[in-house]
Amino acid sequence: MTLSGAALGSDGTIGILGGGQLGRMLALAAARLGLKCHVYSPDPQSPAFDVVRRATHGDYRDESALDSFAGDVDVVTYEFENVPAETARFLAARRPVLPDPAVLATTQDRLLEKNFIAGLQIATAPYRRIDGPADLAPALEAIGRPGVLKTRRFGYDGKGQVLIRNGDDPEAAWNAVGGAASILEAFVPFEREISVVAARGRDGRIACFDVTENEHRDHILKVARVPAEVPPAVAAEAQRIAERIAGAFDYVGVLAVEMFVVRNGTGHDVLVNEIAPRVHNSGHWTIDGASVSQFEQHVRAIAGWPLATPVRRGRVEMINLIGAEVEEYRQWLEVPGAAVHLYGKGGIRPGRKMGHVTRVTPE
Amino acid sequence: MTLSGAALGSDGTIGILGGGQLGRMLALAAARLGLKCHVYSPDPQSPAFDVVRRATHGDYRDESALDSFAGDVDVVTYEFENVPAETARFLAARRPVLPDPAVLATTQDRLLEKNFIAGLQIATAPYRRIDGPADLAPALEAIGRPGVLKTRRFGYDGKGQVLIRNGDDPEAAWNAVGGAASILEAFVPFEREISVVAARGRDGRIACFDVTENEHRDHILKVARVPAEVPPAVAAEAQRIAERIAGAFDYVGVLAVEMFVVRNGTGHDVLVNEIAPRVHNSGHWTIDGASVSQFEQHVRAIAGWPLATPVRRGRVEMINLIGAEVEEYRQWLEVPGAAVHLYGKGGIRPGRKMGHVTRVTPE
Numbered sequence: 001m002t003l004s005g006a007a008l009g010s011d012g013t014i015g016i017l018g019g020g021q022l023g024r025m026l027a028l029a030a031a032r033l034g035l036k037c038h039v040y041s042p043d044p045q046s047p048a049f050d051v052v053r054r055a056t057h058g059d060y061r062d063e064s065a066l067d068s069f070a071g072d073v074d075v076v077t078y079e080f081e082n083v084p085a086e087t088a089r090f091l092a093a094r095r096p097v098l099p100d101p102a103v104l105a106t107t108q109d110r111l112l113e114k115n116f117i118a119g120l121q122i123a124t125a126p127y128r129r130i131d132g133p134a135d136l137a138p139a140l141e142a143i144g145r146p147g148v149l150k151t152r153r154f155g156y157d158g159k160g161q162v163l164i165r166n167g168d169d170p171e172a173a174w175n176a177v178g179g180a181a182s183i184l185e186a187f188v189p190f191e192r193e194i195s196v197v198a199a200r201g202r203d204g205r206i207a208c209f210d211v212t213e214n215e216h217r218d219h220i221l222k223v224a225r226v227p228a229e230v231p232p233a234v235a236a237e238a239q240r241i242a243e244r245i246a247g248a249f250d251y252v253g254v255l256a257v258e259m260f261v262v263r264n265g266t267g268h269d270v271l272v273n274e275i276a277p278r279v280h281n282s283g284h285w286t287i288d289g290a291s292v293s294q295f296e297q298h299v300r301a302i303a304g305w306p307l308a309t310p311v312r313r314g315r316v317e318m319i320n321l322i323g324a325e326v327e328e329y330r331q332w333l334e335v336p337g338a339a340v341h342l343y344g345k346g347g348i349r350p351g352r353k354m355g356h357v358t359r360v361t362p363e
Numbered sequence: 364m365t366l367s368g369a370a371l372g373s374d375g376t377i378g379i380l381g382g383g384q385l386g387r388m389l390a391l392a393a394a395r396l397g398l399k400c401h402v403y404s405p406d407p408q409s410p411a412f413d414v415v416r417r418a419t420h421g422d423y424r425d426e427s428a429l430d431s432f433a434g435d436v437d438v439v440t441y442e443f444e445n446v447p448a449e450t451a452r453f454l455a456a457r458r459p460v461l462p463d464p465a466v467l468a469t470t471q472d473r474l475l476e477k478n479f480i481a482g483l484q485i486a487t488a489p490y491r492r493i494d495g496p497a498d499l500a501p502a503l504e505a506i507g508r509p510g511v512l513k514t515r516r517f518g519y520d521g522k523g524q525v526l527i528r529n530g531d532d533p534e535a536a537w538n539a540v541g542g543a544a545s546i547l548e549a550f551v552p553f554e555r556e557i558s559v560v561a562a563r564g565r566d567g568r569i570a571c572f573d574v575t576e577n578e579h580r581d582h583i584l585k586v587a588r589v590p591a592e593v594p595p596a597v598a599a600e601a602q603r604i605a606e607r608i609a610g611a612f613d614y615v616g617v618l619a620v621e622m623f624v625v626r627n628g629t630g631h632d633v634l635v636n637e638i639a640p641r642v643h644n645s646g647h648w649t650i651d652g653a654s655v656s657q658f659e660q661h662v663r664a665i666a667g668w669p670l671a672t673p674v675r676r677g678r679v680e681m682i683n684l685i686g687a688e689v690e691e692y693r694q695w696l697e698v699p700g701a702a703v704h705l706y707g708k709g710g711i712r713p714g715r716k717m718g719h720v721t722r723v724t725p726e
Binding site for chain 1: 374375387390392394395396397398399412413414415416418578654655663668669671672674676689692696697699700702703704705706707708709718723
């Protein structure tokens with residue numbers, strides 16, 4: 001059965017590129033709805049392989065394996081934004097790929113992403129393009145210190161980022177990011193980090209989850225709390241921003257927009273930090289804390305099924321279990337009302353996301 | 364890794380006998396906790412196969428396949444009570460089988476089950492053993508009409524049952540159940556049918572879900588509502604009965620006890636109808652309607668992990684989608700707050716459970 005504008009049948013198969021915990025939780029959400037999943041991943045130890053019957057362990061450039069994969073599925077999606085552009089193009093010639101690979105081209109590159117956001121008249125931190133060390137001095141002059149040098153590509157969880165303070169040698173920062181094409185961003189003295197996880201259906205309907213407040217540790221999300229402690233006007237603006245971005249992309253699926261809330265006199269400014277064209281760690285609370293999860297919303301969207309209207313079940317706190325913290329699951333199993341999620345990853349490594357815990361309390 | 368009294372590690376594998384929707388939802392609950400599942404089923408179209416990486420399509424009497432299966436898992440459980448006794452014994456010699464296969468011997472046979480319940484001083488409908496047609500007349504004399512002739516083995520969803528009213532020929536009923544060893548039960552003019560889904564851990568701790576009220580159509584569960592509309596004393600008695608039964612079996616896992624509530628003057632009697640030594644359709648509401656599902660409780664119990672304390676999220680209604688009703692999922696997807704579950708079964712047949720919908724409303 002192939003999909004050509006029509007909605008997926010209840011016997012449909014979703015192809016998922018990437019086999020980490022996001023792919024795993026997408027597959028679990030699809031299974032609730034009776035849909036089958038085929039996971040494609042270059043990692044033979046992919047945790048998502050354990051929850052599907054059909055899995056391909058293959059390289060993203062293996063056209064023969066990709067072709068078989070495409071032939072077995074009705075629609076393709078991805079759990080991470082660094083899918084090689086050629087892989088997405090190759091698959092898109094065979095099956096619908098959602099969200100549209102054009103979104104990847106923008107979000108894989110911090111400069112293009114920032115330009116895209118700015119083009120929508122949405123505020124970001126001031127930034128400058130850095131193609132070589134000679135660009136740093138004028139950029140620092142314009143933006144001020146501290147500034148953050150970030151590689152345009154392949155950065156996540158703080159990787160590929162260096163802070164340049166007063167007195168720091170910009171050239172050392174340039175070397176620290178490996179001399180890769182970058183941007184220099186003004187350091188944002190934010191009051192809070194928030195995010196909006198939004199789903200957009202094929203019909204253009206958008207459903208936002210409530211604004212989440214994110215607490216990072218060592219650049220990795222540690223705790224997400226909902227609702228974010230921001231004034232209603234700030235929450236509304238954050239959701240409007242996410243909706244505008246989703247609309248501008250003609251997006252289909254779930255996306256997350258990370259934002260900074262900055263005090264400005266008696267009010268607040270909301271600056272977009274980055275866009276994740278996928279389900280997002282800051283939306284994991286929705287599994288237990290909302291009437292529909294971000295994973296099911298994504299599946300509904302790419303299947304051409306109607307989005308659900310998410311209703312939050314109370315105040316929600318989601319705590320990531322990172323690295324060796326996963327062993328805390330034993331204590332969490334004993335905590336009344338705590339929902340424990342483990343990702344079935346074999347090896348514990350520092351900084352590796354191994355599971356999470358969600359707690360919902362009545363408001 | 365094998366299990367010898369110790370709790371399953373977070374890298375453990377659960378073996379599930381049976382590949383229907385109950386096995387599927389068990390596997391999905393295990394996956395949330397990071398556990399792997401291996402499903403064993405004689406049906407090549409088993410819906411549970413779609414959500415696990417390891418599946419065996421084999422006969423329950425194929426000792427070689429069973430041996431490989433046992434070698435791949437740490438603990439064995441089942442999604443249905445008619446696992447052949449020899450299969451359970453064969454596996455129990457190799458791996459822990461939970462709940463204990465001794466429970467199957469009792470619950471596979473209505474007479475042994477009723478005797479077991481009666482032996483605990485718990486009320487049931489009056490019943491008599493029927494080994495042949497000659498036993499019917501004295502049994503009907505003792506119990507009165509209408510009576511229900513039920514085969515001792517392999518009855519479910521109303522199969523293997525015949526009502527004997529005034530004027531009916533008992534011998535015709537005997538022929539209608541295929542001349543199989545049976546019991547004759549008094550017809551119970553119940554006010555309501557209720558059930559209690561209870562989990563018992565390896566440590567003997569018991570956690571009951573709230574009492575569910577069950578509405579059948581054509582002998583198949585159609586709607587389950589929680590809480591049941593019964594006086595608090597009746598609900599408490601129903602839970603005590605389930606706890607007593609679980610304790611008497613030294614049970615490990617989830618079991619369901621179906622009961623009749625019968626008006627008696629100004630009060631009520633609670634009679635046990637039957638015991639299901641497994642997760643149960645009347646507990647499906649717990650996935651969306653409680654802080655922990657019956658499936659996760661079963662997994663926690665057989666893994667030797669602590670049980671959770673279930674907290675109900677509101678008034679809950681669970682509606683089965685039976686046969687062609689599955690097509691109603693399209694409308695249900697549009698209903699705010701409705702959680703749609705489809706089981707991924709290929710063929711629609713009358714009476715076949717294809718999915719369910721859960722609605723939770725604040726109390």
